[in-house]
Amino acid sequence: MKRVISVALTAVLCFGALTACSAADNAAPAASNTTGTTATEPETDKPESGEGENVQIPNPWVDCGSLDELNAAAGTALHAPTGLEVTDEQYAYMTDGYTLAEYEFTYNGGAYTLRTAPTQGDISGVYQDGKTLTELAGDDNDILTADDNALWSRWFDGTAQFSLYAKNASAEDYTAVRAALADAE
Structure with missing residues (x-):
């Protein structure tokens, strides 16, 4: 009987200790608040110091207003597909060791992304099964069917690599x- 009472008391004490530790952990943020505000009030007068929830990674892409503006800013020679009516055109570039230019457009319901950069590495920006599309394609420059029936291919013109990726396209x-695109070059 003494043994049953000892086990029961030990269980109650352990449960009490765990509950007290849990309550202390939940109260810790309010106790460490040194700005004089309560835990439920937002800190509005504190300058953003790079710590906390308001931190954002800067967008490396620079938007352009036209294909000509993109080509001038990025030093590229992208062209719109000759003879095709494309819509929803967007233009952007980023520089990170080299300049990557991107031209997005829609044709017959398919969303296309054309990229170019002076590199042999992957510029598709698409990963499948933990590999880049360039790794999956190897030396094959034919059209590759990616996940979700997306289509992708790449080709080279001198030192420039081109990557064309399409979702929802036949x-x-x-x-x-x-x-x-080849006719436009």
Whole structure:
């Protein structure tokens, strides 16, 4: 009987200790608040110091207003597909060791991303099964079907690499866009 009472008291004491530790952990942020505000009031007069919830990574992409503006800013020679009506055009570039230019557009319901940069590395920005599309394609420059039936290919013109990625596009439309891009060069 003494043993049962001892086990029961030990269990109650352990439970009490765990509850007290848990309550102390939950109260710790309010106790460490040294600005004089309560834990429920937002700190509005404190300058952003790079710590806390308001920290954001700067967007490395610089938007441009036109394809000509993109080519001038990025030092590239991207062209719109010749003879095709494209919509929803967007232009941007970023510089990180080299300049990567990106031209996004829609054709027949497919969303296309054309990128170019003076590099042999992957510029698609798309990963599948933990690998880049360039790693999956190897030396094959034919059209690759990626996850979600997206289509991708790359080609080279001198030192410039081009990458064309499309979501929700038919193989026929993709081939037409790729041919129209080649005609524009």
